[in-house]
Amino acid sequence: MKPDDCSYQIYLNLLKEELIPATGCTEPISVAYAAAMAREVLGVLPDTCTIEASGNIIKNVKSVVVPNTGGLKGIAAAAVAGIVAGDASKKLEVLGAIEEAAKSQIKEYLKAHTVTVLPAHNDIVFFIAATVKKGNDEATVVIEYEHTNIVQIVRNGETQFEKGDGSAEGGGLTDRNSLNVKDILDFADSVRLEDIAEIIERQVTYNCAVSEEGLKHDWGANIGKVLLKAYGNDIRTRARAAAAAGSDARMSGCEKPVVIVSGSGNQGMTASLPVIEYAKALHVSREKLYRALVLSNLTTIYQKAGIGRLSAYCGAVSAGCGAGAGIAYLHGGGYEEIAHTIVNALAITSGIVCDGAKPSCAAKISSAVDAGILGYHMYQNKQQFFGGDGIVTKGVDATIRNVGVLAKDGMRQTDRQIIDIMLNRTSSKQSAGNES
Incomplete structure (x- = not known):
């Protein structure tokens, strides 16, 4: 296979696309990423957070420890870690650089604020919607099909970002049909x-x-x-x-x-x-x-x-x-x-x-x-x-x-x-x- 062959470039792109760093189990990290992004869109630390998640997300987050939280488990812990101390720009390393002092802040926020986890009412296997609110302001970030594939961002009812047909399953990833x-x-x-x-x-x-x-x-x-x-x-x-x-x-x-x-x-x-x-x-x-x-x-x-x-x-x-x-x-x-x-x-x-x-x-x-x-x-x-x-x-x-x-x-x-x-x-x- 030669470097200028189409298949060569596809296979190389697959490696670049798939072999990426992540800190922590990727499903809770995806929840943390969505929540951190929602907090960023809101612009302030929210009073409440609601996570809607597909069954497979709930399954994969329920029993695993979220890194840099002092041993916390579950969707609420992942969401709060993203909200309080996450860096959304780092995507799957959103929780990779949390300082020791922030770990206690995560636990304090969990005790003092309401975090609601709801099952998603759709058939999408990989679905996360993080909604955060502060007073009359709210922001929602939706991820579908793939861990960092944001398909919608809404603030106070106005859509700031939305993917079209490209948000279908695969999340815009390199085509895999030629693999053998x-x-x-x-x-x-x-x-x-x-x-x-x-x-x-x-x-x-x-x-x-x-x-x-x-x-x-x-x-x-x-x-x-x-x-x-x-x-x-x-x-x-x-x-x-x-x-x-x-x-x-x-x-x-x-x-x-x-x-x-x-x-x-x-x-x-x-x-x-x-x-x-x-x-x-x-x-x-x-x-x-x-x-x-x-x-x-x-x-x-x-x-x-x-x-x-x-x-x-x-x-x-x-x-x-x-x-x-x-x-x-x-x-x-x-x-x-x-x-x-x-x-x-x-x-x-x-x-x-x-x-x-x-x-x-x-x-x-x-x-x-x-x-x-x-x-x-x-x-x-x-x-x-x-x-x-x-x-x-x-x-x-x-x-x-x-x-x-x-x-x-x-x-x-x-x-x-x-x-x-x-x-x-x-x-x-x-x-x-x-x-x-």
């Missing part, structure tokens, strides 16, 4: 290092720092540490532990930024850290590592393109497959090895559900990475899953499409049920039924 495994591998092999070195090196630096934090200190359920203690220090375990430890820290409020993939820090760490660990063990060149990470990241982005930003399907599965592809590449694998690795891995872990961001994400990441590694070793041992085995069909791209349909359409009701369970709606319905 063969071209992704071609791009990884041929991309000029100067075009991707800064992007990939930032991913290595940021994500390794968070992983090290997770292994050194007490975060979440300490899955990374447990893996090393229980299973030893072989490369397969180290690869799983590195990614899990990053999630341990991040889900529990670690204030270090990570480089995300497809809107998710957990996916960004899962797609990168196992590949980095294998690169160390195999003593490959920096160039080989960069190209393997390009492959892993784009493979993850490709799978998520058919699923969407949020779903009942665990995104770590997609990233674990990406990591498996990157590991196969580090071992000298070509298209056949990589394609079989992806299909095998998808057949193993595509049943993992997403029940929001929280400490158990680290354990799911470990399983997803393990499936990616096993998928590669299956091929090495002349074993594979065949078309017709469950959701697996002939060809890696066709199997990826099947998974996209399963995750986006087939698991829609599963997603609703998960949200009901998390919000205790199911027990309420059962009680009502029992009473009748």
Whole structure:
């Protein structure tokens, strides 16, 4: 693939667009960004704040610690952090530079002011509307489909900004329809290092720092540490532990930024850290590592393109497959090895559900990475899953499409049920039924 090819530019743009820093889990950070922007539009510290959010946002914010808040969780905490101390100009790093004194101000504001959280009355999977009021003045900022995709800004009933048809699903992101495994591998092999070195090196630096934090200190359920203690220090375990430890820290409020993939820090760490660990063990060149990470990241982005930003399907599965592809590449694998690795891995872990961001994400990441590694070793041992085995069909791209349909359409009701369970709606319905 040549630099002046259209596909080359598309794939390069995807990396620039998707591999960006974020401080904290991206859904609460998106809430904080919307609230910080609304406060900026209002021009003063508001008396009240109302957040309308889709079920998937509520699901992904409910149980995760918001960074730089002193351990607070939930939508109200994320919104107030954005209002009181957020810097909207930094987007997904909106809460990245909060000083210690501001943390107490966030808690004081939460105690003294009303923050209302309401379910959104629409079918948009990713929806946040932040409305802030001070006296007779109010401002609303609406985000749809993607974490920083503001589609509307309104102040005192007057629309200051509104996206037209470009606000449809995808949020104006680079078109993903041309993605396929063969071209992704071609791009990884041929991309000029100067075009991707800064992007990939930032991913290595940021994500390794968070992983090290997770292994050194007490975060979440300490899955990374447990893996090393229980299973030893072989490369397969180290690869799983590195990614899990990053999630341990991040889900529990670690204030270090990570480089995300497809809107998710957990996916960004899962797609990168196992590949980095294998690169160390195999003593490959920096160039080989960069190209393997390009492959892993784009493979993850490709799978998520058919699923969407949020779903009942665990995104770590997609990233674990990406990591498996990157590991196969580090071992000298070509298209056949990589394609079989992806299909095998998808057949193993595509049943993992997403029940929001929280400490158990680290354990799911470990399983997803393990499936990616096993998928590669299956091929090495002349074993594979065949078309017709469950959701697996002939060809890696066709199997990826099947998974996209399963995750986006087939698991829609599963997603609703998960949200009901998390919000205790199911027990309420059962009680009502029992009473009748």
